[in-house]
Amino acid sequence: MQKINITSIFQYIALLLLIGNMSYTAQLHASTSPKIVATTKPLHSIASIVLDGIAKPTLLVSGEVDPHHFHLRPSHMKLLKNADIVVFLGGDLESYIPDALDAIKLDSSKQLEMISLEKMIQLPYRKEASNHKTHEDSHHGHGHHGHGHHGHGHHSDKNSKQSNIDPHFWLNTENARTMAQAMAQKFSDMLPEHRKKIEDNINLFYKEINKLDEEIKLKLQEVAGSPTGYITYHDAYYYFEEQFSIQGYSGSIVSAATHTTSAKRVRNLQEKIKEGTVQCILVEKAGYKKIANLFPEQENLRHVTIDPAGISLSEGKSLYYKLIEQMRDGFINCLQ
Numbered sequence: 001m002q003k004i005n006i007t008s009i010f011q012y013i014a015l016l017l018l019i020g021n022m023s024y025t026a027q028l029h030a031s032t033s034p035k036i037v038a039t040t041k042p043l044h045s046i047a048s049i050v051l052d053g054i055a056k057p058t059l060l061v062s063g064e065v066d067p068h069h070f071h072l073r074p075s076h077m078k079l080l081k082n083a084d085i086v087v088f089l090g091g092d093l094e095s096y097i098p099d100a101l102d103a104i105k106l107d108s109s110k111q112l113e114m115i116s117l118e119k120m121i122q123l124p125y126r127k128e129a130s131n132h133k134t135h136e137d138s139h140h141g142h143g144h145h146g147h148g149h150h151g152h153g154h155h156s157d158k159n160s161k162q163s164n165i166d167p168h169f170w171l172n173t174e175n176a177r178t179m180a181q182a183m184a185q186k187f188s189d190m191l192p193e194h195r196k197k198i199e200d201n202i203n204l205f206y207k208e209i210n211k212l213d214e215e216i217k218l219k220l221q222e223v224a225g226s227p228t229g230y231i232t233y234h235d236a237y238y239y240f241e242e243q244f245s246i247q248g249y250s251g252s253i254v255s256a257a258t259h260t261t262s263a264k265r266v267r268n269l270q271e272k273i274k275e276g277t278v279q280c281i282l283v284e285k286a287g288y289k290k291i292a293n294l295f296p297e298q299e300n301l302r303h304v305t306i307d308p309a310g311i312s313l314s315e316g317k318s319l320y321y322k323l324i325e326q327m328r329d330g331f332i333n334c335l336q
Contacts (some may be wrong), residue, residue, distance in 0.1 A: 214243055281302075
């Protein structure tokens with residue numbers, strides 16, 4: 001008769017209990033983990049940095065989808081409805097978000113809109129890109145980035161459609177600091193037990209961004225004063241240009257305000273290329289075919305690919321750093 005090893009049976013039972021407890025703990029953590037939704041990849045990246053080691057935010061506009069042409073589906077509405085906090089840009093780029101949040105009756109305490117933050121540096125659409133420019137607007141945004149407007153910490157109207165403000169403000173790293181600080185405050189209020197970790201995360205972010213800023217300034221000195229003029233697919237780079245005093249912008253193929261072009265706009269740009277005042281086009285994957293047909297690459301005109309929304313980059317903590325680095329490299333390659 002075979003002997004039964006009592007010790008082995010107890011060890012087996014203990015192992016099963018341990019596995020069961022681990023599974024229960026994982027399920028409990030999943031059910032209690034905060035549901036934070038960030039709309040775009042740059043915002044999601046900053047939120048991931050702030051929440052590193054605590055929680056993982058969910059990205060609304062995922063994959064290689066251009067946020068300029070994004071449309072909400074029922075699955076997106078469900079994500080928003082179940083969120084504890086929705087972090088979004090606001091403004092023209094996301095004019096659909098406030099309407100969606102109103103439709104699902106998401107409490108204002110669960111909303112964090114970036115464009116209306118009090119310390120947010122805001123620049124108006126450049127005159128050539130705006131359909132509704134005022135005389136006063138023409139005096140703003142032509143010097144250092146400090147001359148831009150600042151947010152007021154509240155919605156300018158029910159839908160927060162700040163239609164004269166260039167919405168690509170994440171490309172100014174000072175604004176990235178402001179957004180990170182706002183997220184840190186919001187997340188700390190919801191997760192007070194993680195306040196110290198959030199503070200450590202944001203301080204590390206500041207340190208990395210400060211280092212990146214210095215590297216960009218040093219690298220751009222190599223092309224400072226370059227006579228190279230450039231045009232862009234759409235006017236998305238105003239904040240980056242202003243922050244780092246980049247000169248040479250000569251127009252965009254599509255209007256930043258309407259994302260459309262015209263025969264007159266194309267002719268004007270082609271004339272600048274013919275005159276030799278433009279030697280580079282900052283192209284984007286989404287509009288490359290249109291650029292290649294209208295403005296083919298040639299000896300005196302090169303194409304430099306750049307991705308202002310980070311749609312070609314993998315989502316996560318490192319995305320924002322990589323996004324700013326490729327902005328730096330794109331401008332250097334264009335202007336050198």
